[in-house]
Amino acid sequence: MDVENDNSYTAKTNLLIFNYATDEKDQVFAHQIEVVRQLSIKFRKVYVITASRGFGSLPSNVTCIESKWVQGKHFSNSTRLIKNFLGVVLRDKNIVVFSHMTEVQSALVSPLTKFLRMKHIVWYAHASRSLAMNLNKFMLNSIVTSTVGSCPYTGNKVKILGQAIDEKRFKFTIHKIGSPYNFVHIGRTDPSKDINKLMRFVEDVNSMGYESTFTIVGRPSNPKFNFYIEDLYNLRKGFKEPLRVVFREPMERNSVPDFLESFSIFIHAFIGSLDKTLVEATLCGIPVLSINHEYRSIFGCWSNTANSSLEDEFLALIGLSPEELALELKRRRKIAEEQHSLSGWIEKILTILTN
Structure with missing residues (x-):
C-alpha cells in the first residue's frame, strides 16, 4: 500500500536524506523509514540515499536510491x-542535506x-568522538543529537532534539512487580552493552531470594561480535x-x-548515549533499572542516589x-512524551532544516 501525502508542502527547498536502512523490519534502524515518511509531508521532493532498502512503503514524492553500502x-x-550524491545534486541544486546517523557518509560529501x-545537518548521538565527525x-551547519550527554561536541552548531x-504505539500500563521478577533487555548484543553485567545482577537477585528470569532480545550488530554471544552462554553455564x-x-x-x-x-547497563529502548520501556510503564547517566539525568533514580548500583536500584524499586x-511511572511517561516524541522531534528538525 502506497503512502500518500496531503500536499501541504511548506519547505522552499527539497530534501536529501542519507540513512543506513529504509526498512521497517531492520533490527536497529527501523525508525529511519518513519522519519523519511514524516519529513516528506513538508518537502515537495525527497531523495533518500540508503545503505539498504527493505520492507515498507514510501510516499510518492520520495525517490529512494540504494547505495549498497558494504x-x-x-x-x-x-x-x-559520491556517484549517487552527484546524480541527485546535478539535477536538483535546491536541496538541504540531512545525514541521519551516517557520519561517515556525511564526511564523504561534506566538502x-x-x-x-548546501545546508548540511548530521544526527550524531554517541558519547564518544569519531574520526569522521x-x-x-x-x-556542517548543525549537529543534532538526543541529549546533552549523547554528543561529545559542543557549541552553537549542536542542537538537542x-x-x-511514536508514543502512540506504546500503551501505558502500570506493571505489577512481584516474584517471579521477569527481567528483559532489548537491543544489540554487543560487548559495549555489558549484558554479562546484567546476567550477574540477575544472579545476585536470585541469590537474595527473589525468584527471577531474564530474557535477552537481540543479536550482535557486527559479525565480529559473535564471540560475545558465546561468552554469555558460557557465563550462564558457570553460575552456581x-x-x-x-x-x-x-x-x-x-x-x-x-x-x-x-x-x-527492563534492565540496562550501557554507559554512553541514551538508548531508544529505555524510553520505549518507560512509555509502556515498565520500570527501568539502568546505570546509564543520560537516562538517570532525565528520568531519575529509584534510590535517589546518583551512583547507585543496579542492586540498590532494584531494592529501592521493590520497596x-x-x-x-x-x-513515579506516570511521571516518567509524561517526561518521555514531552521530550522524546516523534512529533516533537520532527517539528524541531524541520525548524533547523528549513530556517
Missing part, C-alpha cells in the same frame, strides 16, 4: 555514494555540500545456581510494545508501595 569495502562504498553552499564538524519515538536466561532473536519494531507487556522490569510506583 562493511569494510571502503573504496567501492565511497565511490558509489561538496560546503562548496555547493572530527573531520566533518567544521563543514530528544529521541524520535540455575539461572533462567532466554536468548531471543530480534523482532520487528512494531512488535516491541506488545512483547514488553509480559515483563515486569515502593503500589501507589508510589504508579505515580
Whole structure:
C-alpha cells in the first residue's frame, strides 16, 4: 500500500536524506523509514540515499536510491555514494542535506555540500568522538543529537532534539512487580552493552531470594561480535545456581510494545548515549533499572542516589508501595512524551532544516 501525502508542502527547498536502512523490519534502524515518511509531508521532493532498502512503503514524492553500502569495502562504498550524491545534486541544486546517523557518509560529501553552499545537518548521538565527525564538524551547519550527554561536541552548531519515538504505539500500563521478577533487555548484543553485567545482577537477585528470569532480545550488530554471544552462554553455564536466561532473536519494531507487556522490569547497563529502548520501556510503564547517566539525568533514580548500583536500584524499586510506583511511572511517561516524541522531534528538525 502506497503512502500518500496531503500536499501541504511548506519547505522552499527539497530534501536529501542519507540513512543506513529504509526498512521497517531492520533490527536497529527501523525508525529511519518513519522519519523519511514524516519529513516528506513538508518537502515537495525527497531523495533518500540508503545503505539498504527493505520492507515498507514510501510516499510518492520520495525517490529512494540504494547505495549498497558494504562493511569494510571502503573504496567501492565511497565511490558509489559520491556517484549517487552527484546524480541527485546535478539535477536538483535546491536541496538541504540531512545525514541521519551516517557520519561517515556525511564526511564523504561534506566538502561538496560546503562548496555547493548546501545546508548540511548530521544526527550524531554517541558519547564518544569519531574520526569522521572530527573531520566533518567544521563543514556542517548543525549537529543534532538526543541529549546533552549523547554528543561529545559542543557549541552553537549542536542542537538537542530528544529521541524520535511514536508514543502512540506504546500503551501505558502500570506493571505489577512481584516474584517471579521477569527481567528483559532489548537491543544489540554487543560487548559495549555489558549484558554479562546484567546476567550477574540477575544472579545476585536470585541469590537474595527473589525468584527471577531474564530474557535477552537481540543479536550482535557486527559479525565480529559473535564471540560475545558465546561468552554469555558460557557465563550462564558457570553460575552456581540455575539461572533462567532466554536468548531471543530480534523482532520487528512494531512488535516491541506488545512483547514488553509480559515483563515486569527492563534492565540496562550501557554507559554512553541514551538508548531508544529505555524510553520505549518507560512509555509502556515498565520500570527501568539502568546505570546509564543520560537516562538517570532525565528520568531519575529509584534510590535517589546518583551512583547507585543496579542492586540498590532494584531494592529501592521493590520497596515502593503500589501507589508510589504508579505515580513515579506516570511521571516518567509524561517526561518521555514531552521530550522524546516523534512529533516533537520532527517539528524541531524541520525548524533547523528549513530556517
